[in-house]
Amino acid sequence: MADAIEFIQAEHRNLDRVLKVLDETLDHLSADGPKPNLDLLFSIVYYVRVFPEKLHHPKEEQFLFPALRRIRPELSSVLDELERQHVAGAQHLERLDAVLKSFDREYPKGLDALLDAGRRFVRTQREHMGVEERDVLPAAKVFLSADDWAAMRRAFAKNMDPLFGDHLETGFRALYERITR
Ligand SMILES: [Fe+2]
Ligand SMILES: [Fe+2]
Numbered sequence: 268m269a270d271a272i273e274f275i276q277a278e279h280r281n282l283d284r285v286l287k288v289l290d291e292t293l294d295h296l297s298a299d300g301p302k303p304n305l306d307l308l309f310s311i312v313y314y315v316r317v318f319p320e321k322l323h324h325p326k327e328e329q330f331l332f333p334a335l336r337r338i339r340p341e342l343s344s345v346l347d348e349l350e351r352q353h354v355a356g357a358q359h360l361e362r363l364d365a366v367l368k369s370f371d372r373e374y375p376k377g378l379d380a381l382l383d384a385g386r387r388f389v390r391t392q393r394e395h396m397g398v399e400e401r402d403v404l405p406a407a408k409v410f411l412s413a414d415d416w417a418a419m420r421r422a423f424a425k426n427m428d429p430l431f432g433d434h435l436e437t438g439f440r441a442l443y444e445r446i447t448r
Pocket of ligand 2: 279324327396399
């Protein structure tokens with residue numbers, strides 16, 4: 268049981284490290300002087316798209332939330348809200364991607380929109396993980412069955428993280444070095 272929870276918590280911690288780099292990078296952006304290098308921001312958007320968005324959140328919806336809904340119906344409103352946040356999170360990410368591309372194209376125009384979208388993304392993802400850690404994972408620890416845990420363990424153990432997993436994807440090397448330095 269514990270290891271399936273640990274997979275989820277480790278994925279949250281890793282996303283939080285990426286959000287921290289996003290936040291710090293936004294703090295140092297300016298629209299004065301030569302155009303800043305935006306590669307790190309493009310890498311962050313790409314990472315969130317291919318790992319948390321594609322694997323982490325969907326597996327929560329596929330395994331964790333339905334198992335909890337079955338045995339703790341009183342959690343249904345918080346689980347509904349978390350599922351709405353998954354949808355909103357994907358929209359916030361697409362917005363961030365769009366404003367990043369337009370800042371890249373139209374520099375120095377568009378800094379405020381980029382800061383706004385980036386900060387909103389950081390804040391809402393942290394709030395979302397906070398609710399899961401506070402309201403969902405402790406209940407899961409207490410109430411889920413051994414079969415539920417086995418299914419979750421199988422599902423989450425298969426998640427191949429291209430940034431924090433065993434094989435660092437080449438395109439994420441600069442981001443990885445920034446996170447671990
Ligand atoms: Fe989630
Ligand atoms: Fe999560």
